[in-house]
Amino acid sequence: MKLVGRIIVADEGLNGTVSGTKASCDAYMNHLKANPIFDSAEFKIDDVEEPSFIKMHCRYKSEIVHSGLRDPGIINPQEKTGIHLEPNEFLEMKDRDDVVILDVRSNYEHALGKFKNAVTLDIDNFRDFPAMINELAQYKDKKIITYCTGGIKCEKASALLLHEGFPEVYQLHGGIIKYGKEAGGEDFEGKCYVFDNRVAVDVNKVNPVVISTCSNCGKTTAKMINCANPECNEHFTQCDACGVKLDGCCSEDCQAHPRKRLYDGTGYYVKIPMQVNLNKRLKGNYSIKVTQPEI
Incomplete structure (x- = not known):
């Protein structure tokens, strides 16, 4: 194939x-x-x-999404996880006063796009999520609805919240992508970060807005790239003008790096460019x- x-x-x-x-x-x-x-x-x-x-890249990992919680006695989504909400159920429920919408993705993802009024966490990777439980304790009297790109992270996030004593936990089944396809993406602000060379995709067909800004000049932009310096490789938002000026780098220091990759305007790089x-x-x-x- x-x-x-x-x-x-x-x-x-x-x-x-x-x-x-x-x-x-x-x-x-x-x-x-x-x-x-x-x-x-x-x-x-x-x-x-x-x-x-x-x-094509296929490999074995100890976890599909690394959480650092491998003890099935702590979290086992097959036995206990959040109640799955289909996109239209999520749409109907998300604005209730007794509901908190929780984004369980990383900083660079929710900086590009997130649900209106969602609670976001200052985490660089999902493995940082368990350390944020204490910050979420203030919402224990609410219904928590977790969401992520495709729904996988939510299986573990919602299971952990239940384990930590949150009484009513839900998750958006199929994540942001399915919500956009089946419910029009209403109130998802910005774009959704995806882990392929598209980098970002549109979700909202009802009331779309751009919420991200260029990390260099502050201009509104929905474009996210990887820094052209491979030793940095930071995910960040950058407008086209700053991309040209800095050769797709996040800073002048990275622009001067001897291993700087050729910027083609996409800001997407692979280790082995095998066509x-x-x-x-x-x-x-x-x-x-x-x-x-x-x-």
Whole structure:
């Protein structure tokens, strides 16, 4: 199959995104569905003009999403996790006075886009989430609805909140991406960061706004890139003018770095630029994300 993407395999399940022609993506999904292990696999499909990756990367990890909490006695989403809300249920519930919307993603993600009035956390990685529980204690008398990009982080986040004594915890099933597709994305402000060469995607078709600003000049911009200095590689928002001025770097120091990568305007870099011929302009290219909790 002519596929590119990123797939993570762990003892607790499978999570990945692949991109290719419709025929290749269909073959991949059918192959997984044919195995009873993946009976509960959930596929999210996007139509894209070009592949969302330029190579295939598949590897084993101890956790699908690293939380640092490997003791199943602490969190086991298969046994206890937040109540799943479908997008339209989330839409109906999110503005109630007794509800708190909790973003469990990292700083660079919610800086680009988040739900209106959502509580965000100062974390660089999801493994920092458990240390934030004490800061969330003020919301124990509320209904907590967690959300993330595709719903995977919420499985562990909501399970941990329940373990820590939060009495009523929910999660947005399928995350921001599914909410945009099925409920129009209302009140999601900005863009949604994604982990492929699209970098950011539109979600809100109802009342869209841009909330992110250029890290260099402060101008409103929805463009997020990686610093062209590979030893920095910081995720940050930068307008096109500053991108040209700084060669896609976050600072003049990084711009002067001898290993600075060539900035092509996208700010997306890969370790091995191995091109894969997927008939890029072929109509019907798909990018699909598959999630399979608990193998």
